[in-house]
Amino acid sequence: MIKILVVEDQAMVLGALSALIDLEADMSVVGTATNGLEALQRCESEDINVVISDIEMPEMTGLELAQALSKNQHPAKVIILTTFSRGGYVRRALDASVSAYLLKDAPASDLAKCIRLVLSGETIIAPELMRDAWQSGTNPLSVKEQKILAYALEGKSTEEIAKNLYLSQGTVRNYVHNCCQKLQTKNRVEAARQAKAKGWL
Amino acid sequence: MIKILVVEDQAMVLGALSALIDLEADMSVVGTATNGLEALQRCESEDINVVISDIEMPEMTGLELAQALSKNQHPAKVIILTTFSRGGYVRRALDASVSAYLLKDAPASDLAKCIRLVLSGETIIAPELMRDAWQSGTNPLSVKEQKILAYALEGKSTEEIAKNLYLSQGTVRNYVHNCCQKLQTKNRVEAARQAKAKGWL
DNA sequence: AAAAATAGATGACATTTGTCACTAAATTAG
DNA sequence: CTAATTTAGTGACAAATGTCATCTATTTTT
Numbered sequence: 001m002i003k004i005l006v007v008e009d010q011a012m013v014l015g016a017l018s019a020l021i022d023l024e025a026d027m028s029v030v031g032t033a034t035n036g037l038e039a040l041q042r043c044e045s046e047d048i049n050v051v052i053s054d055i056e057m058p059e060m061t062g063l064e065l066a067q068a069l070s071k072n073q074h075p076a077k078v079i080i081l082t083t084f085s086r087g088g089y090v091r092r093a094l095d096a097s098v099s100a101y102l103l104k105d106a107p108a109s110d111l112a113k114c115i116r117l118v119l120s121g122e123t124i125i126a127p128e129l130m131r132d133a134w135q136s137g138t139n140p141l142s143v144k145e146q147k148i149l150a151y152a153l154e155g156k157s158t159e160e161i162a163k164n165l166y167l168s169q170g171t172v173r174n175y176v177h178n179c180c181q182k183l184q185t186k187n188r189v190e191a192a193r194q195a196k197a198k199g200w201l
Numbered sequence: 202m203i204k205i206l207v208v209e210d211q212a213m214v215l216g217a218l219s220a221l222i223d224l225e226a227d228m229s230v231v232g233t234a235t236n237g238l239e240a241l242q243r244c245e246s247e248d249i250n251v252v253i254s255d256i257e258m259p260e261m262t263g264l265e266l267a268q269a270l271s272k273n274q275h276p277a278k279v280i281i282l283t284t285f286s287r288g289g290y291v292r293r294a295l296d297a298s299v300s301a302y303l304l305k306d307a308p309a310s311d312l313a314k315c316i317r318l319v320l321s322g323e324t325i326i327a328p329e330l331m332r333d334a335w336q337s338g339t340n341p342l343s344v345k346e347q348k349i350l351a352y353a354l355e356g357k358s359t360e361e362i363a364k365n366l367y368l369s370q371g372t373v374r375n376y377v378h379n380c381c382q383k384l385q386t387k388n389r390v391e392a393a394r395q396a397k398a399k400g401w402l
Numbered sequence: 403a404a405a406a407a408t409a410g411a412t413g414a415c416a417t418t419t420g421t422c423a424c425t426a427a428a429t430t431a432g
Numbered sequence: 433c434t435a436a437t438t439t440a441g442t443g444a445c446a447a448a449t450g451t452c453a454t455c456t457a458t459t460t461t462t
Binding site: 009010011012013014015016017018019020023081083102103104105106107108109110111152154155157185186187189190191192193 | 353
């Protein structure tokens with residue numbers, strides 16, 4: 001019997017996915033978690049063969065969870081199941097050596113198939129996602145730049161960003177300018193949206 | 202047997218929800234759709250007791266679907282199942298006389314319960330959602346203002362917005378200014394985010 | 403230790419955005 | 433048919449943002 005842990009912050013979706021998996025005769029959802037941290041603890045205390053995890057969650061993201069499991073050399077296979085086909089996300093997932101990256105757009109029947117395939121040792125990342133991950137290249141933004149764009153995305157002013165990061169307003173504007181150059185945009189909002197879309201924030 | 206139509210644009214979630222519902226002995230998912238338009242057609246051609254629909258979908262949203270069904274006096278009960286607890290959404294749902302507004306954060310067991318309750322004639326909207334819908338008040342933005350903020354949300358410049366809506370740049374700036382006043386914000390990005398968060402776009 | 407790269411700052415200037423008062427035309431309501 | 437409202441525009445100025453060259457420490461590399 002394949003023992004599965006499902007990690008997803010929306011309870012309804014979590015329950016529904018569990019129901020879907022439990023339809024398979026040889027699979028059993030032996031645990032659930034609503035964020036990466038919870039999941040990590042479950043993985044320590046219980047015997048898990050496959051972890052199916054969303055990415056964007058409170059406390060700890062699915063990518064951080066994958067990284068942690070990889071670092072601990074945990075035997076469980078990790079399947080990322082998410083809405084987002086962001087190059088940066090896929091890249092980080094590959095770095096954390098996940099076994100599959102599956103979109104919520106994919107047909108429901110793919111999930112069970114995917115679980116069986118990863119257990120047979122395969123790595124499953126849709127070709128178009130691979131292409132995205134390749135094309136998007138490595139994240140060109142420094143940590144500071146990422147933080148600044150994250151604030152910009154929320155509509156914070158130069159002044160507020162400067163205050164939050166203990167920088168002068170001039171410096172913040174310089175950083176924003178760098179971001180715009182690197183991302184080829186005309187203003188901070190476009191830059192922030194771009195970066196978010198590529199999974200760089 | 203309760204005949205159910207599930208409407209949700211993410212195939213995986215659609216399948217999972219269907220699996221969840223089919224666990225109930227007296228319920229059957231007799232159809233699925235990935236947008237409002239498809240759903241509307243299914244409702245015409247088939248006998249449906251309950252429609253469970255997401256909101257944000259291509260072609261036609263779940264709220265537009267609910268409005269259409271209400272206008273046609275279709276007998277099916279409509280349950281909105283969504284991630285978003287936006288006052289504006291809840292308000293529009295109530296106006297379209299939906300039978301329930303359920304969040305994807307709610308426990309999976311709530312879904313079947315909810316289906317049975319709406320069939321017994323009850324209307325189910327969580328008290329905190331009601332409060333939000335009340336507090337947020339009616340949408341203060343005119344149609345033009347909504348359009349302009351939608352562009353602003355995407356990082357479009359005054360010039361681009363003006364071009365798209367066949368207005369002068371000055372007029373666009375005046376509209377943006379009005380939005381900022383109505384929403385009590387200091388700039389367009391904040392205003393756009395606010396409006397989006399309240400379900401006014 | 404010298405050279406190079408990095409992080410932060412400054413000042414100056416151009417452009418964009420926000421603010422406001424005031425028109426003008428078109429619609430709507432009384 | 434007016435009066436009031438709505439919709440769009442203009443001009444002028446203030447404030448915020450974008451652009452760029454330049455400077456100073458601080459690390460890092462060689």
